[in-house]
Amino acid sequence: MEDTLTEAPGTAADTTKITVRGLQVYYAGTHAVRDVDVDIPAKAVTALIGPSGCGKSTFLRCLNRMNDTIPDARVTGEICIDGEEIHDARVDPVQLRAKVGMVFQKPNPFPKSIRDNVAYGPKIHGLTRTRAELNEVVEKSLRRAALWDEVKDRLDAPGTGLSGGQQQRLCIARAIATAPEILLMDEPCSALDPIATAQIEELIDELRNRFAVVIVTHSMQQAARVSQRTAFFHLGRMVEYGDTGELFTNPADPRTESYITGRIG
Amino acid sequence: MTATWTLLTLLVIAAASFPLGRARALACAGGDSCALHSLPRHYGWASVLLTLGPALVLFVLLEMTAPATPAGSLAVVACALVALAWALRRMHPGFRARQTVERGVLALLMLAACVAIATTAGIVLSMLFETQNFFAQYGWREFFLSATWAPRFQGDSDLGILPLLWGTLYISLIALVLAVPVGLFAAIYMAEYAGQRFRAIVKPGIEVLAGIPTIVYGLFALITVGPLLRDYFAQPLGLGSSGSSVMTAGLVMGIMLIPFVSSLSDDIIAQVPQSLRDGSLGLGATRSETIRQVVVPAALPGIVGAVLLAASRAIGETMIVVLGAGAAAKLNLNPFEAMTTITVKIVSQLTGDGDFAAPETLVAFALGLTLFAITLCLNVLALAIVRKYREQYE
Ligand SMILES: Nc1ncnc2c1ncn2[C@@H]1O[C@H](COP(=O)(O)OP(=O)(O)OP(=O)(O)O)[C@@H](O)[C@H]1O
Numbered sequence: 088m089e090d091t092l093t094e095a096p097g098t099a100a101d102t103t104k105i106t107v108r109g110l111q112v113y114y115a116g117t118h119a120v121r122d123v124d125v126d127i128p129a130k131a132v133t134a135l136i137g138p139s140g141c142g143k144s145t146f147l148r149c150l151n152r153m154n155d156t157i158p159d160a161r162v163t164g165e166i167c168i169d170g171e172e173i174h175d176a177r178v179d180p181v182q183l184r185a186k187v188g189m190v191f192q193k194p195n196p197f198p199k200s201i202r203d204n205v206a207y208g209p210k211i212h213g214l215t216r217t218r219a220e221l222n223e224v225v226e227k228s229l230r231r232a233a234l235w236d237e238v239k240d241r242l243d244a245p246g247t248g249l250s251g252g253q254q255q256r257l258c259i260a261r262a263i264a265t266a267p268e269i270l271l272m273d274e275p276c277s278a279l280d281p282i283a284t285a286q287i288e289e290l291i292d293e294l295r296n297r298f299a300v301v302i303v304t305h306s307m308q309q310a311a312r313v314s315q316r317t318a319f320f321h322l323g324r325m326v327e328y329g330d331t332g333e334l335f336t337n338p339a340d341p342r343t344e345s346y347i348t349g350r351i352g
Numbered sequence: 353m354t355a356t357w358t359l360l361t362l363l364v365i366a367a368a369s370f371p372l373g374r375a376r377a378l379a380c381a382g383g384d385s386c387a388l389h390s391l392p393r394h395y396g397w398a399s400v401l402l403t404l405g406p407a408l409v410l411f412v413l414l415e416m417t418a419p420a421t422p423a424g425s426l427a428v429v430a431c432a433l434v435a436l437a438w439a440l441r442r443m444h445p446g447f448r449a450r451q452t453v454e455r456g457v458l459a460l461l462m463l464a465a466c467v468a469i470a471t472t473a474g475i476v477l478s479m480l481f482e483t484q485n486f487f488a489q490y491g492w493r494e495f496f497l498s499a500t501w502a503p504r505f506q507g508d509s510d511l512g513i514l515p516l517l518w519g520t521l522y523i524s525l526i527a528l529v530l531a532v533p534v535g536l537f538a539a540i541y542m543a544e545y546a547g548q549r550f551r552a553i554v555k556p557g558i559e560v561l562a563g564i565p566t567i568v569y570g571l572f573a574l575i576t577v578g579p580l581l582r583d584y585f586a587q588p589l590g591l592g593s594s595g596s597s598v599m600t601a602g603l604v605m606g607i608m609l610i611p612f613v614s615s616l617s618d619d620i621i622a623q624v625p626q627s628l629r630d631g632s633l634g635l636g637a638t639r640s641e642t643i644r645q646v647v648v649p650a651a652l653p654g655i656v657g658a659v660l661l662a663a664s665r666a667i668g669e670t671m672i673v674v675l676g677a678g679a680a681a682k683l684n685l686n687p688f689e690a691m692t693t694i695t696v697k698i699v700s701q702l703t704g705d706g707d708f709a710a711p712e713t714l715v716a717f718a719l720g721l722t723l724f725a726i727t728l729c730l731n732v733l734a735l736a737i738v739r740k741y742r743e744q745y746e
């Protein structure tokens with residue numbers, strides 16, 4: 088759409104989209120995220136890596152205020168998107184979430200048809216004018232999520248009847264159909280075969296031209312392949328954050344080094 | 353008396369067979385429980401089943417043919433003892449006791465299912481029998497198609513079901529129109545919006561409401577709602593001056609059904625996985641959009657079930673109708689007119705001191721069977737809807 092306005096990738100990655108300062112998240116008994124400061128660039132892919140339970144998903148859920156839906160989660164600190172504090176009373180979490188899309192760790196297709204799953208976002212936000220336009224959005228999203236060929240003949244079949252990996256791609260298609268500015272992806276390839284993984288990585292690379300993408304992954308290779316920035320989390324803290332190439336070849340922190348070489352985790 | 357003693361003796365033998373079978377299997381394996389095919393307790397249960405099974409079958413057969421003779425009791429106990437001896441002989445380590453126990457559990461469950469079906473069939477059959485007697489004396493065409501209900505003791509009555517059927521459907525419709533939306537919205541509020549503390553207080557409160565006997569609701573209809581509707585709606589609007597009316601009974605029945613619908617739907621809505629809500633909220637949907645488009649559709653089969661249960665209750669309700677709508681059988685559209693339902697007439701036809709063989713009394717069975725057929729159709733319809741829906745969404 089606005090390709091003419093797109094800046095060259097090199098400079099774009101330098102503008103900051105999300106600024107996080109002093110972020111803390113507490114659940115009823117646990118302090119899940121501690122003192123996180125980070126600047127997430129626009130038009131780049133940021134990977135979050137770290138051992139299981141270190142707070143990656145929790146951090147990700149802060150960025151679109153999904154932690155609001157957990158009754159005993161408490162978030163303090165500052166998160167600014169485009170310079171606007173998202174916890175501000177003037178910010179509507181509903182609009183925020185339309186702008187900051189999310190693909191969840193567990194695939195959660197709605198009990199609706201495949202078409203209605205993808206059309207859900209465009210419909211509630213009124214993004215299309217005609218039925219034809221909506222179908223076009225559905226097809227395009229499914230194609231980009233590498234699912235179209237598998238489901239094009241059964242768009243009216245229930246989304247919950249797909250396989251685990253297909254459901255995961257359906258949820259990706261559903262998220263990109265809403266055309267968010269920032270896309271948060273929590274282990275989007277965890278149930279995918281190498282071919283589908285490659286297609287999703289291609290999609291992520293393409294999304295980077297317009298969106299900021301934050302992806303959680305347990306695969307170092309994937310982080311190295313798709314991201315420009317990488318953050319390493321450990322026990323709720325962000326231990327290290329920097330250029331992906333730099334972090335993987337020359338980690339500053341001994342914990343990062345032992346994680347990426349497979350000694351802790 | 354002999355039957356009770358026989359059963360008690362059987363129980364004692366069965367209780368003894370458990371440790372016996374277990375010990376026997378263990379002894380055969382030289383005390384090494386790992387050498388057994390199944391766990392030691394499976395051998396215990398298997399001997400219980402093998403002992404009790406044949407004896408109980410014999411007991412039931414004897415009871416049906418020649419009830420409670422001492423010889424019969426002796427035969428049953430002897431059968432149990434023989435079965436026990438035979439079971440113990442089979443308790444060697446290679447015996448697949450686990451499979452025997454599994455089959456026993458299966459048989460028990462099937463038996464329970466059969467009891468449920470058999471009693472239903474029995475009820476229908478006994479109704480069918482009396483209904484047949486009724487139709488032998490009274491034409492079915494008059495029964496189903498006549499629009500007057502006027503039983504007379506000296507005979508020659510008009511026994512048309514239409515006014516009663518109409519009253520039943522009219523009152524139930526009013527009740528459901530009130531109870532379904534209010535109950536469903538209350539359930540949505542309770543499950544999706546209400547805070548922990550509010551829920552903790554209100555939910556038990558609603559359940560108490562659901563437990564109030566319907567006669568109490570009937571009194572409420574008689575002394576409060578009926579006069580209120582008459583004085584403030586029926587008379588000013590010129591729609592009649594009857595204290596008891598379809599509207600009174602319908603509204604009070606609706607009030608009775610609200611907690612019923614809401615507590616069932618509340619449980620169902622609470623079971624919709626949080627991940628679905630998250631998925632919808634994460635796409636920027638508001639809470640009400642999420643409820644309307646994701647939560648309620650996901651819970652719909654259960655909600656339909658709850659509504660149909662409520663409908664069955666409404667159709668079968670008697671007390672509220674007697675006290676709220678009266679006992680006059682009329683075929684009328686005016687909701688402020690007194691009318692009555694099938695259930696009320698069943699009671700009044702059976703409780704009179706008329707001749708039991710007269711059509712005026714026997715008509716109660718025909719009415720009951722018709723009611724049964726209606727609720728059955730309703731349930732089949734519900735199942736069909738739910739199945740179609742499941743197909744689409746699961
Ligand atoms: N809803 C919740 N209620 C209470 N504690 C939670 C909740 N969600 C997460 N936690 C806790 O917060 C910590 C971080 O969890 P989180 O899900 O963010 O980990 P993660 O890094 O995403 O792990 P994984 O790689 O396994 O997905 C864990 O200790 C977890 O037990």
Ligand SMILES: [Mg+2]
Nearest residue numbers: 143144192273
């Ligand atoms: Mg996670």
